[in-house]
Amino acid sequence: xxxxxxxxxxxxxxxxxxxxxxxxxxxxxxxVATSVIESIKMQGPLDRIAHEMSLSACEMTLDSETLRWLxxxxxxxxxxxxxxxxxxxxxxxxxxxxxTLEREYQKNLIYLAIDQGCSSVKDISERIGLDLKRISYxxxxxxxxxRIEFRGMEDRKPVFAVL
Amino acid sequence: xxDYEPKIIAFxxxxxxxxxxxxxxVSRLQxxxxxxxxxxMCSGRVDPVFxxxxxxxxxxxxxxxx
Numbered sequence: 001x002x003x004x005x006x007x008x009x010x011x012x013x014x015x016x017x018x019x020x021x022x023x024x025x026x027x028x029x030x031x032v033a034t035s036v037i038e039s040i041k042m043q044g045p046l047d048r049i050a051h052e053m054s055l056s057a058c059e060m061t062l063d064s065e066t067l068r069w070l071x072x073x074x075x076x077x078x079x080x081x082x083x084x085x086x087x088x089x090x091x092x093x094x095x096x097x098x099x100t101l102e103r104e105y106q107k108n109l110i111y112l113a114i115d116q117g118c119s120s121v122k123d124i125s126e127r128i129g130l131d132l133k134r135i136s137y138x139x140x141x142x143x144x145x146x147r148i149e150f151r152g153m154e155d156r157k158p159v160f161a162v163l
Numbered sequence: 164x165x166d167y168e169p170k171i172i173a174f175x176x177x178x179x180x181x182x183x184x185x186x187x188x189v190s191r192l193q194x195x196x197x198x199x200x201x202x203x204m205c206s207g208r209v210d211p212v213f214x215x216x217x218x219x220x221x222x223x224x225x226x227x228x229x
Contacts, residue, residue, distance in 0.1 A: 037194075
């Protein structure tokens with residue numbers, strides 16, 4: 001999931017490697033280490049100034065209750081069904097998880113954009129590159145959960161602020 | 164990019180990969196020195212937030228190994 005998020009954020013999933021090495025496999029560890037280093041070398045240094053905003057949004061997303069709950073409940077819900085008695089297949093659950101991951105990430109980007117002074121939907125869109133419709137939709141969500149507020153109209157544009 | 168040396172944070176499980184790395188050292192196997200190791204008691208200890216934090220604070224890549 002973290003790799004999916006890194007890909008979503010434009011950092012690239014290839015920056016994170018996972019490997020299983022047992023304690024007796026020194027040779028394997030050397031192979032893994034060498035291949036990881038080669039792969040990162042090919043990608044070059046990470047431009048963390050350019051990615052600062054997306055990294056913050058990633059951190060907020062991974063730290064959120066919504067995703068932690070969804071991940072924690074996956075086995076229970078896919079094997080026993082949810083509290084409404086609905087059955088979930090692993091595929092449908094994972095696709096729901098992916099959608100949520102994307103939505104939460106975009107919401108956090110919007111939140112950060114507003115925090116940095118982009119107050120109208122158009123400013124936010126220019127800052128983070130999402131389309132206007134999607135932003136308006138997610139703004140309503142952010143407003144409902146009390147993270148941002150509608151501050152009124154300015155030059156016939158709605159203005160938002162973070163809480 | 165021939166002279167570029169990346170910084171990679173490696174989260175290694177004490178019982179598996181860390182011991183593997185130790186054994187590699189003891190058996191004098193050579194590997195590049197770009198890994199900065201963080202020993203954890205289990206790779207399940209690694210929170211996704213650690214990974215983002217590592218990337219934010221100066222590493223070019225992250226390896227989680229158990």
